[in-house]
Amino acid sequence: MTRGWQGIAAIFVLLIGVTAAARHSATSGGQGATSGSRSASFDKPGGAAPPQVTFARDIAPIVFHSCAPCHRPGEAAPFSLLSYADLKSHAHQITAVTERRIMPPWLPEPDSPRFADDLRLTAEQIGLLKAWVEQGAVEGDRSDLPAKPQFVEGWQLGTPDVIVKATKPFELPAGGSDTYWNFVFRTPVHRSHWLKAIEIRPGDKRLVHHANVLVDRGQTARLLEKQPGSGFGGMELTIESEVFDPDSHFLFWKPGSAPYVEPDGMAIRLDKNTDLVLNTHLQPSGKPEVLQPSLGLYFTDKPATLHPILLQMENDRQLDIPPGETNFLVSDDLTLPVDVELLAIYPHAHYLGKDLQGIATLPDGTKRTLIHIARWDLNWQAVYRYASPMPLPKGTTISMRFTYDNSADNIRNPNHPPQRVVAGNRASDEMAHLWLQVLPQGPTNHSSGQAPSAMRENGISESGGSVDPRALLQEAMARHNLEKNPNDFEAHYNLAALLQGRGELAESTAHFAQAVRIRPEDATANNALGAALLAAGRPDQSIPYLAAALTARPNYFDAHYNLGNALASQGDFTGALVHFRAAVRLNPEDANAEANLGSAFAETGNLKQARLHYERALQLNPNHQLARENLQQLDQGKTSDAPN
């Protein structure tokens, strides 16, 4: 028998629900939103007649800063607000929407921490706008006008290194309710790159409420397309990742947002054979529209050295909202096992969401509001990045407190009359998710110069070996989710994958088995359990699970490869040959599959084919030791007789 078989393809699943990141757009000619020293002050005490408020002196600085980034040609807003005439023709509307804080769209209450790109107007600014309209909306002295805001045309970050365009446009009907559509971008890169930014150009911005990019390393989303490139509908998207590589970046677009450039050391890895999936929320305009988004990819030569992670607070299981209920509470609490810095936060609910809060209780009992949205509006959902990272020490409990209104008084209630609503991915279902982007402090991340003692506290085990704090966080989340729901498939799977990575194979296999029990037809889980059993030297037990994985997904490379190994371990080389052939067909560039196919041929006596595949393996990887040694044995006219 030829010498050993290549290792088993270990599968990790990362379930990603969302991404996001919002920044304010463009420069505004250096004009701040506050009125200058010359401006009228609206709240004059003492009952004196308020001074004349003018567009040129008082209103233009506010509007150029806070409105014009969206209210200009080519942007999301339906009309421009760049001149006196523009404002005059919407003057009462501007008063109405600013007074009720409908515009600019900014959901967090003032008791939230300070976020980057805060769009909230001050009370004085709102008062000035109102006074201006009440006083007749006069233009004033044009010499008072600030410089017109300057905006970058085209790609905001300059010409991208790579531009990818959606293969097929999406035709948005003229009317009807909001639509959720996913575009799958095939990225034309032939080697791995580091990305510092992805600029999202969603197409006609007036139609897009928000959009976010998911990195699909396993190219699984494209399986949902009816035809390659056609895209597919759906509000929520779950993407499996076959490596333990949490894509902890919010890649989010909302009207007026500028593309976010990742800080040095936090680049995004983009490998070949990776898809980028753009999840869009679209609103009909009244006429048929066509949308064909593009993504601009910006490379950097600075690899990722800081590794944030997305913590997902959720309690979808609690979501069982009776019709008529006006204040249904959903909560979740997670205690941090390591020190982290909180970078950004993304609350998410659907149309029944009412009051959304994230709160941190520090080990000393101090409470901090992480975000508070008192009037949730799905249409203006966004990722909120903190103006400066918020340190949260180990032992901090993060609490999600979301309330829901399932009464007829909630005008966004999708059911008429209201009906029982539970968790789900459709717009008429609900969600209770609070995502936090955190940078764990420990051996792999040293963003804040943490003291070595604290690092030991966080990330160095008793034996002195370091543990990735991300893994500790992932494990804490998985175990926490299993406490909430013992039948949580993703939690079992992710915990199993983490334990496998740490070498705790018995517990890992048990959790993979639980995952398969919960979803007996899940290809990835069956393959993982089969692989775990194979690694544990139980090939006979692994075979039914690997076969089940292939029943669920016939073109599953890993399952073919693993089943080939299992059958070979059992001495069934003819059977192994079939699966290694399939593996090579599915991934002709995998040297291990070629080498094992060569070995299977050798075992079945076809030395000519064996030689051919060993040589192919060596073409793919000139350093492939197994292929080289086996080829040498063929050349010597003999084969070894024991696998290892």
Add this chain to the structure above:
Amino acid sequence: MGRGTHTLPIAIRILVLATCLGLGFVTLRANPHPRQGAAVDLSGSPVDPWNASSGKVLVLIFVRTDCPISNRYAPTIQHLSALHEGKVAFWLVYPAKKESADMIRKHQRDFGYQLPALRDPQHTLVKRSLVQITPEAAVFDANHRLMYHGRIDNLYEDFGRARTMATTHELGDAIQAALNGKSLAAENVPAVGCYISDLE
């Protein structure tokens, strides 16, 4: 809508007179404004939609090319007009002075409108219909009596606050009442959209 509630009884009083005095008065009432302030069609010719509607129920829908809420209603407006074709005369009315005939033609093409359009730069029709917003509808019965003015339906509760679908249909109900010769519980339900008073 304080202005509407004060003005409406006057209109009703006139209608009583019209009923008593017969056709001569109705003709006078139908075109009470100086010709230079009249609404015009896209070729610039003055049009009196009441005269042009030959005794049908008349629906005027006030829209604006750059008002997003108004635009989002295009399929609903087109649907309602198709539903009542032959019995109800629908007109789109553009009250913005700066919206030229060419802009309106393009708007009609873009949004698939197949309705006759009028420009109302002097706000003659605006005043007679008591409307303040785009989009806002005005329904007149065959006797030119203003039956209803206000929102088309309740899709929008406020700016940026839209239902997934409308649950009340005020314009459709008003048309049906006008066709059946019945009165409406509410002669005005405020609309959400762009203020006509902001237009020059």
